[in-house]
Amino acid sequence: xxxVTAGPGGRTRQAPxxxxxxxxxxxxxxxxxxIPAEFVPxxxxxxxxxxxxxxxxxxxxxxxxxxxxxxxxxxxxxxxxVLAMNSGRxxxxxxxxxxxxxxxxxxxxxxxxxxxxxxxxxxxxFTLIVFEIARSLVTASEPLGRNxxxxxxxxxxxxxxxxxxxxxxxLAIAVNHGILRSRIGRRWLAIKxxxxxxxxxxxxxxxxxARAYAISAGLAALGGGVQAYYLGYAQPGTALSVELxxxxxxxxxxxxxxxxIGPLLGTLLVYGLSAMATSLSTDVDVTLYAQLLQYALAFxxxxxxxxxxxxxxxxxxxxxxxxxxxxxxxxxxxxxxxxRLPDVALSPPVRAVDAEPGPVVLRIDGVNKSFGRxxxxxxxxxxxxxxxxxxxxxxNGAGKTTLCNVVTGVIAPDTGTVSLxxxxxxxxxxxxxxxxxxxxTFQSARLFVSLNLYDNVAVGAxxxxxxxxxxxxxxxxxxxxxxxxxxxxxxxRRLAEVARAMVxxxxxxxxxxPLAGLTQQQHEVILRGVRDVAAGGTAxxxxxxxxxxxxxxxxxxxxxxxxxxxxxxAPQAVxxxxxxxxxxxxxxxxxxPVSDVEEVLGAAER
Amino acid sequence: MLQDIISGTTVGALYVLLALGFTVTLGIGDxxxxxxxxxxxxxxxxxxxxxxxxxxxxxxxxxxATVICAALSLVIYLLAIEPSRxxxxxxxxxxxxxxxxxxxxxxxxxxxxxxxxKGLAFTGADVVTAGGITIAKARLVAFVIAVLVCAVFVxxxxxxxxxxxxxxxxxxTESAYAMGVPVRAxxxxxxxxxxxxxxxxxxxLMTILxxxxxxxxxxxxxxxxxxxxxxxxxxxxxxxxxxxxxxxxVLSNRIGGSSTALVVFxxxxxxxxxQRIFVGRLAARSA
Numbered sequence: 001x002x003x004v005t006a007g008p009g010g011r012t013r014q015a016p017x018x019x020x021x022x023x024x025x026x027x028x029x030x031x032x033x034x035i036p037a038e039f040v041p042x043x044x045x046x047x048x049x050x051x052x053x054x055x056x057x058x059x060x061x062x063x064x065x066x067x068x069x070x071x072x073x074x075x076x077x078x079x080x081x082v083l084a085m086n087s088g089r090x091x092x093x094x095x096x097x098x099x100x101x102x103x104x105x106x107x108x109x110x111x112x113x114x115x116x117x118x119x120x121x122x123x124x125x126f127t128l129i130v131f132e133i134a135r136s137l138v139t140a141s142e143p144l145g146r147n148x149x150x151x152x153x154x155x156x157x158x159x160x161x162x163x164x165x166x167x168x169x170x171l172a173i174a175v176n177h178g179i180l181r182s183r184i185g186r187r188w189l190a191i192k193x194x195x196x197x198x199x200x201x202x203x204x205x206x207x208x209x210a211r212a213y214a215i216s217a218g219l220a221a222l223g224g225g226v227q228a229y230y231l232g233y234a235q236p237g238t239a240l241s242v243e244l245x246x247x248x249x250x251x252x253x254x255x256x257x258x259x260x261i262g263p264l265l266g267t268l269l270v271y272g273l274s275a276m277a278t279s280l281s282t283d284v285d286v287t288l289y290a291q292l293l294q295y296a297l298a299f300x301x302x303x304x305x306x307x308x309x310x311x312x313x314x315x316x317x318x319x320x321x322x323x324x325x326x327x328x329x330x331x332x333x334x335x336x337x338x339x340r341l342p343d344v345a346l347s348p349p350v351r352a353v354d355a356e357p358g359p360v361v362l363r364i365d366g367v368n369k370s371f372g373r374x375x376x377x378x379x380x381x382x383x384x385x386x387x388x389x390x391x392x393x394x395x396n397g398a399g400k401t402t403l404c405n406v407v408t409g410v411i412a413p414d415t416g417t418v419s420l421x422x423x424x425x426x427x428x429x430x431x432x433x434x435x436x437x438x439x440x441t442f443q444s445a446r447l448f449v450s451l452n453l454y455d456n457v458a459v460g461a462x463x464x465x466x467x468x469x470x471x472x473x474x475x476x477x478x479x480x481x482x483x484x485x486x487x488x489x490x491x492x493r494r495l496a497e498v499a500r501a502m503v504x505x506x507x508x509x510x511x512x513x514p515l516a517g518l519t520q521q522q523h524e525v526i527l528r529g530v531r532d533v534a535a536g537g538t539a540x541x542x543x544x545x546x547x548x549x550x551x552x553x554x555x556x557x558x559x560x561x562x563x564x565x566x567x568x569x570a571p572q573a574v575x576x577x578x579x580x581x582x583x584x585x586x587x588x589x590x591x592x593p594v595s596d597v598e599e600v601l602g603a604a605e606r
Numbered sequence: 607m608l609q610d611i612i613s614g615t616t617v618g619a620l621y622v623l624l625a626l627g628f629t630v631t632l633g634i635g636d637x638x639x640x641x642x643x644x645x646x647x648x649x650x651x652x653x654x655x656x657x658x659x660x661x662x663x664x665x666x667x668x669x670x671a672t673v674i675c676a677a678l679s680l681v682i683y684l685l686a687i688e689p690s691r692x693x694x695x696x697x698x699x700x701x702x703x704x705x706x707x708x709x710x711x712x713x714x715x716x717x718x719x720x721x722x723x724k725g726l727a728f729t730g731a732d733v734v735t736a737g738g739i740t741i742a743k744a745r746l747v748a749f750v751i752a753v754l755v756c757a758v759f760v761x762x763x764x765x766x767x768x769x770x771x772x773x774x775x776x777x778x779t780e781s782a783y784a785m786g787v788p789v790r791a792x793x794x795x796x797x798x799x800x801x802x803x804x805x806x807x808x809x810x811l812m813t814i815l816x817x818x819x820x821x822x823x824x825x826x827x828x829x830x831x832x833x834x835x836x837x838x839x840x841x842x843x844x845x846x847x848x849x850x851x852x853x854x855x856v857l858s859n860r861i862g863g864s865s866t867a868l869v870v871f872x873x874x875x876x877x878x879x880x881q882r883i884f885v886g887r888l889a890a891r892s893a
Contacts, residue, residue, distance in 0.1 A: 047643070064698065065696065066701050066702075072778065103763075115879070115882065116875075116878045116879055116882050117882050118878070120697060121638055121697045121701065124701060125830050128827070128830070129830075129831070129871050129874060129875065132827060132867065133871045133872065134873055136864045136865070136867040136871065137864075137868060138870040139864045140862070140864035140868060146864075204609050243709070244707075246705060246706070246709050249702065249705070250702075250706065253702055285717065287715055288716060289717070292710055292713045292717070293713065293714055294711055295706050295710040295713070296710065298706060299685075299703070299706045299707075302702065302703075303685070304701065304704075305690065306689055306690075306693065371733060499786050521607060598622075
């Protein structure tokens with residue numbers, strides 16, 4: 001499967017990409033003259049589409065947001081250039097200024113949408129409305145020539161247009177390449193796959209979205225300007241063309257959204273056929289049939305590829321698989337996790353009970369939370385101390401996951417406060433909490449499928465020291481031999497998720513059912529890691545049903561039922577608490593509380 | 607002014623009808639159909655073709671258009687919605703697929719019917735005059751049918767066992783599946799019902815307005831604006847849809863089409879902002 005971001009050796013592998021780009025640029029400039037004159041208009045139109053596809057790929061492919069406002073920025077560039085040249089000003093400073101303004105508008109669109117609480121589908125609709133507002137403005141405006149547009153009074157040459165266009169296309173590819181090869185690309189792909197998990201891993205989703213929209217918008221304005229320069233006019237039919245945007249979106253989706261080669265492949269396929277058809281005849285009907293063919297073909301390609309697992313990456317993945325014939329389909333014989341298990345099993349993880357408790361790191365104070373009329377958290381007060389492992393248990397629906405969400409800022413409490421050290425963090429955003437040292441895993445595995453295993457663990461890493469830590473953690477867990485985040489065994493993926501949280505968990509680590517579905521030997525690998533983290537001074541909150549497995553490593557057990565904490569203390573004492581037994585069994589049927597509680601609870605759990 | 611308000615109300619009722627179709631697919635089935643506007647246009651052309659080519663009476667043609675659009679929706683469902691439902695890919699792929707379908711349909715309309723405006727001959731010929739207000743009979747009939755169908759539909763969905771079953775299947779799909787509800791059939795039914803409502807609205811619109819191949823985008827925008835500003839609730843959709851029709855009729859006679867569109871879009875954003883401040887976030891499903 002094609003991987004688009006740099007692996008562990010990312011920096012050293014960057015050079016060839018840039019060299020290829022530079023070589024292709026030089027070659028294009030050198031050999032442009034060899035194209036027969038009658039094909040030049042077709043090729044130029046194709047390059048315009050190619051450029052738009054790359055500009056859109058930044059938002060729609062890498063970040064995964066369906067922006068339908070791109071033509072607004074395109075039109076900003078087009079009209080600015082024409083009006084500037086007509087008024088005798090120099091065109092290119094004006095176009096650059098338009099690009100900057102477009103970038104600013106793109107940024108504002110995301111900020112406003114966030115204020116309105118719109119994301120996903122609703123953000124797409126919002127961008128469509130912005131587009132319609134722009135179109136109404138243009139068609140109602142006399143200086144912009146309403147539906148007829150503005151004609152460039154100055155004479156322009158095809159040669160200049162072509163040189164500009166080649167430069168622009170290569171610029172757009174370079175920008176895509178730079179993003180995909182950097183940490184920014186890693187964060188954007190993470191947002192595309194799972195915004196909630198990305199935020200919990202320290203990605204400021206709103207900020208990153210605004211950044212992507214701004215870059216894409218600035219590029220689009222440049223493209224609109226050059227298209228208007230080539231055509232000699234700016235009018236709604238070209239500068240605000242919905243068909244052009246749809247063709248670009250299709251090109252991206254056919255080729256492979258969020259890949260570097262995808263928009264090129266997609267444009268060749270989507271545009272190539274219809275270009276051939278239209279070059280045969282100038283009849284309007286032929287153009288329409290060609291367009292219909294283009295849509296049908298694109299639809300068929302996306303549809304057929306979507307039934308495969310590699311659908312997310314379109315033709316790119318399919319071709320990649322064809323070329324490589326899966327040389328690494330068989331798991332490599334790395335000394336993997338399983339080989340190390342016996343060693344771990346020999347030393348069962350048991351904690352020294354009389355360890356000195358550290359200072360309080362996390363304080364949850366009087367937290368209440370209701371969803372509608374259901375109160376899911378009732379006056380929760382809980383302290384976590386540095387180096388302490390606290391097991392949090394309780395029947396399904398007790399509010400454990402909601403409590404985790406309150407601590408990580410996914411959910412805001414109705415009343416009460418959460419403090420980290422001396423600092424009140426009740427209103428702090430989820431990514432800010434990650435960077436302050438609180439990290440978590442989720443109940444169901446949430447690896448980012450667009451990223452390889454290393455990048456998954458490294459999403460939250462911010463400095464050079466963090467990257468050493470990523471490598472160290474992966475080596476320690478024996479998962480450094482795996483590359484794919486989708487083909488790896490469940491246990492490897494779970495370990496990667498735990499490691500991802502550990503990278504950021506400098507003060508508090510929250511693990512939501514990390515042992516679910518694993519074997520006993522695998523439990524011990526994970527619990528051993530938990531103990532190591534705690535030994536480093538991190539407070540660990542371990543949400544788990546498997547009490548027998550976690551009790552030996554816990555300093556304290558906290559039990560929740562119906563949204564309230566009903567027991568909090570040393571594991572042995574808590575497990576013998578009558579209320580705890582009641583909570584699990586519903587009624588007080590245990591006559592002898594000293595009987596084997598673990599067995600009862602285990603049975604209740606099953 | 608009063609004249610504009612009344613003609614705006616009749617169009618507004620049709621907007622409610624077509625937005626209701628969109629709301630049902632999104633609110634109950636969590637399915638995005640950006641081809642909804644094109645389905646409306648398909649309804650319009652169906653009536654036009656049946657009436658002018660085959661001499662079918664307009665209102666019989668409207669019934670036929672409803673059926674045709676339900677069938678068209680079935681095709682759209684199988685092509686665009688089912689693959690992403692099965693793979694759990696969600697809205698992103700549905701948006702792409704239906705966007706392509708809507709673009710393809712616009713071209714198909716142009717190839718079949720030509721790019722110019724087409725209208726029915728009888729439109730506006732018969733008028734009713736009362737208290738100084740003149741209104742075309744066709745508008746009155748369309749209004750009455752739209753209100754009746756909306757009312758029947760909402761009552762069915764809210765207060766009958768089968769309607770509640772449909773709503774709950776959308777909300778608790780897995781439980782419904784476990785209890786033996788034919789989930790796939792329910793989702794297909796919801797999607798086709800949404801399309802049928804769109805087709806009916808289109809058919810009725812044809813009796814009062816002309817059609818052209820590319821107005822599908824306008825109807826899609828109307829559906830989106832009414833459904834979202836109405837917060838996917840039946841009452842909300844009713845209020846916003848009527849208001850949309852009235853505002854449009856009153857303003858377009860005074861400040862022109864482009865400026866009216868501008869006012870409506872900005873007003874939509876203002877409504878969203880007001881809702882955000884006073885009511886809170888829009889939940890994905892509330893119908």
